[in-house]
Amino acid sequence: MTLELDSVIDHNALGLSDEDLISLYRNMVLARKLDERMWALNRQGRVPFVVSVSGHEATQVGAAAAIDPSRDWSLPYYRDAAFALAIGMSPEDVLAGVFSKASDPSSGGRQMPAHWSEPDLNILTQSSVIGVQYPHACGIAYQLQRSGSDSVVLVDGGEGSTSEGDWHEAMNFAGIHKLPVIFLIQNNLYAISVPAASGVAGQVADRAAGYGMPGIVVDGNNVLDVYGAMTAAVDRARSGEGPTLIEAKTYRYYAHTSDDDDKLYRSREEVELWRRKDPIPAFRQYLVEQRVLSDALEKEIDAEVTETIATAVKSTESSPDPTDPLSHVYANPIEPETAVTEIEQEPDGEQGNLITAINRGLHSLMASDDRMLVFGEDVADPKGGVFKATKGLTDAFGADRAFNTPLAEALVIGLGVGMAAAGARPCAEIQFADFIHPGFNQIVSELARIHYRSNGRWNMPMTIRVPYGGGIHGAMYHSQSIEAFYSHVPGLKVVVPSTPADAVGLLRSAMEDPDPVMVLEPKKLYRLANGPIPTGDHRVPIGKAALRRIGSDLTIIAYGTMSHFSVEAAGKLAEEGIEASVLDLRSLRPLDWPSIEAAVKRTSKVLIVHEDNKFLGFGAEVAAQIGEKSFEWLDAPVSRYATPEIPAFPFALALEAQVMPNVEGIIEHARALAHY
Numbered sequence: 001m002t003l004e005l006d007s008v009i010d011h012n013a014l015g016l017s018d019e020d021l022i023s024l025y026r027n028m029v030l031a032r033k034l035d036e037r038m039w040a041l042n043r044q045g046r047v048p049f050v051v052s053v054s055g056h057e058a059t060q061v062g063a064a065a066a067i068d069p070s071r072d073w074s075l076p077y078y079r080d081a082a083f084a085l086a087i088g089m090s091p092e093d094v095l096a097g098v099f100s101k102a103s104d105p106s107s108g109g110r111q112m113p114a115h116w117s118e119p120d121l122n123i124l125t126q127s128s129v130i131g132v133q134y135p136h137a138c139g140i141a142y143q144l145q146r147s148g149s150d151s152v153v154l155v156d157g158g159e160g161s162t163s164e165g166d167w168h169e170a171m172n173f174a175g176i177h178k179l180p181v182i183f184l185i186q187n188n189l190y191a192i193s194v195p196a197a198s199g200v201a202g203q204v205a206d207r208a209a210g211y212g213m214p215g216i217v218v219d220g221n222n223v224l225d226v227y228g229a230m231t232a233a234v235d236r237a238r239s240g241e242g243p244t245l246i247e248a249k250t251y252r253y254y255a256h257t258s259d260d261d262d263k264l265y266r267s268r269e270e271v272e273l274w275r276r277k278d279p280i281p282a283f284r285q286y287l288v289e290q291r292v293l294s295d296a297l298e299k300e301i302d303a304e305v306t307e308t309i310a311t312a313v314k315s316t317e318s319s320p321d322p323t324d325p326l327s328h329v330y331a332n333p334i335e336p337e338t339a340v341t342e343i344e345q346e347p348d349g350e351q352g353n354l355i356t357a358i359n360r361g362l363h364s365l366m367a368s369d370d371r372m373l374v375f376g377e378d379v380a381d382p383k384g385g386v387f388k389a390t391k392g393l394t395d396a397f398g399a400d401r402a403f404n405t406p407l408a409e410a411l412v413i414g415l416g417v418g419m420a421a422a423g424a425r426p427c428a429e430i431q432f433a434d435f436i437h438p439g440f441n442q443i444v445s446e447l448a449r450i451h452y453r454s455n456g457r458w459n460m461p462m463t464i465r466v467p468y469g470g471g472i473h474g475a476m477y478h479s480q481s482i483e484a485f486y487s488h489v490p491g492l493k494v495v496v497p498s499t500p501a502d503a504v505g506l507l508r509s510a511m512e513d514p515d516p517v518m519v520l521e522p523k524k525l526y527r528l529a530n531g532p533i534p535t536g537d538h539r540v541p542i543g544k545a546a547l548r549r550i551g552s553d554l555t556i557i558a559y560g561t562m563s564h565f566s567v568e569a570a571g572k573l574a575e576e577g578i579e580a581s582v583l584d585l586r587s588l589r590p591l592d593w594p595s596i597e598a599a600v601k602r603t604s605k606v607l608i609v610h611e612d613n614k615f616l617g618f619g620a621e622v623a624a625q626i627g628e629k630s631f632e633w634l635d636a637p638v639s640r641y642a643t644p645e646i647p648a649f650p651f652a653l654a655l656e657a658q659v660m661p662n663v664e665g666i667i668e669h670a671r672a673l674a675h676y
């Protein structure tokens with residue numbers, strides 16, 4: 001499939017005026033001179049690190065000219081300084097990143113330079129992680145398409161990034177949904193030192209065919225060629241025809257970054273050869289021939305750009321440094337302050353099980369907020385999820401609001417990032433916790449730290465529902481407990497309901513929270529846990545534990561299935577005269593420390609139970625905090641009952657029964673502790 005282009009090197013055919021041409025030229029000169037200035041600042045020891053754009057100016061300036069930042073979105077990568085300038089960031093903005101100043105609009109000095117972000121220009125924050133931006137672009141595009149907008153999304157990267165799974169997952173999704181996305185790959189022949197021949201099979205542009213979109217190659221050193229291809233792709237996207245892949249062939253003149261030595265892997269002859277194709281003199285020549293650029297105007301532009309940069313360097317270098325590394329971890333920081341001291345009363349509601357509660361909760365939330373989108377593998381009707389949690393949502397709310405994604409977990413999370421940025425309320429289902437691992441990067445490196453890394457300028461209100469845990473004959477890949485991995489991550493909130501009412505209430509709180517929340521659903525309890533299912537806007541606050549039972553001999557701290565088991569165990573312990581409290585944490589991050597502390601003070605003995613393995617499991621954190629902060633109140637060492645050090649539960653019931661914590665085991669551990 002090819003995209004038909006008219007004569008792309010004739011600016012008249014492209015509808016560009018003389019002023020447009022001069023603007024393109026000035027932007028290219030500005031980017032080059034600023035790049036050279038930044039490189040010099042680095043060599044003078046005034047800035048620690050720079051990423052160079054020199055060589056890529058035509059590609060980036062041509063691309064920026066084809067989109068409108070007042071309505072279109074862009075996800076530029078770290079080499080995109082010329083793009084950033086051309087789309088509307090100022091030299092001061094760029095330099096504020098390089099000098100890591102408080103005024104850095106991208107991150108307030110939190111990220112390396114050239115990690116662009118500017119909500120006012122619809123530039124979504126970018127990280128250092130290669131390839132993660134592509135699913136974000138699709139999430140934004142999905143939301144734009146769904147809302148009937150004719151805006152488009154431009155996402156950039158190097159040819160090296162097209163080896164990442166995220167790129168392929170995004171290309172696939174964009175192709176399936178005919179999303180208004182333009183994938184612009186700046187092929188400069190190297191990914192740091194690795195030549196494209198060793199990193200890319202075939203031609204990047206040829207890959208488009210496999211994803212049902214046009215793939216075109218442009219001369220990335222010819223700004224008009226790039227602009228022509230871009231405007232055609234933008235027109236295509238605006239008119240609903242779908243995505244385009246553009247491969248711009250170009251070259252970078254300096255090393256990968258100021259920390260790299262390109263002499264190790266590129267000959268000087270090769271660099272010189274490419275320098276002869278420098279896009280700026282070539283365009284200058286074109287403008288002179290077209291009588292658009294006179295000597296006088298060229299000098300004027302040179303002088304103006306030089307002066308602009310000098311002024312920007314001066315003002316930025318002396319501007320204030322950032323001062324606060326602790327703010328903006330969460331848009332809604334929650335610090336539990338009061339301890340629970342009474343057994344939580346059940347709300348009113350029809351009796352039902354946990355999975356029914358989740359399904360009803362989702363229906364209620366979808367009905368009350370049309371920004372909410374539910375997606376994941378098999379979630380759409382008629383299947384409605386492998387556990388039926390999402391049953392009926394597609395029928396009730398439409399195929400655009402409750403839909404199946406391709407089998408690609410990084411994409412699922414990455415889509416949510418883009419959707420959240422574009423104003424949706426994404427609620428993703430990961431089919432089993434065991435399969436969330438391909439999405440780890442998108443959760444930990446992206447979703448959870450976007451608020452922090454953008455200095456609070458982007459929020460990520462996304463909920464991820466994850467069935468987890470054992471006890472259902474699920475074996476090694478349908479039984480895992482993943483809470484320790486994710487509770488470790490600042491920026492993420494992690495909750496675990498163990499009753500139908502909590503499932504509804506925590507889900508609502510998660511969906512209303514401006515931060516990403518992972519809801520771990522103990523799938524053993526889907527049908528085992530029964531209770532009232534509240535209707536209306538029942539909420540369970542994030543960061544609030546629940547006392548399930550009160551006894552004075554010891555406290556069992558648990559969550560999920562183990563909370564359920566602990567209540568049963570406490571009942572049996574009472575028959576032998578041991579009175580145990582059961583504290584169901586419900587929220588792992590933030591942790592309800594006041595309620596734990598109150599429990600320690602009340603009973604002086606604590607047993608922590610979880611079905612993850614013990615070493616560095618969540619209980620280690622709880623035990624450490626008790627040891628640190630409440631040691632004097634203890635009458636016995638904190639005890640932990642958890643799974644032995646095996647990778648996951650075996651399939652055979654006879655084997656699983658030996659390793660998964662159970663009611664009898666809780667009783668034994670509690671008894672030993674009570675008699676300590």
Ligand SMILES: Cc1ncc(C[n+]2csc(CCOP(=O)(O)OP(=O)(O)O)c2C)c(N)n1
Pocket residue numbers: 079128129130131157158159160161162186188190191192256
């Ligand atoms: C996931 C990931 N792996 C490795 C790196 C280290 N790294 C940074 S840039 C880069 C090369 C990228 O090359 P390419 O995508 O072609 O872009 P270019 O820098 O050439 O413009 C690598 C390997 C990273 N940042 N992220």
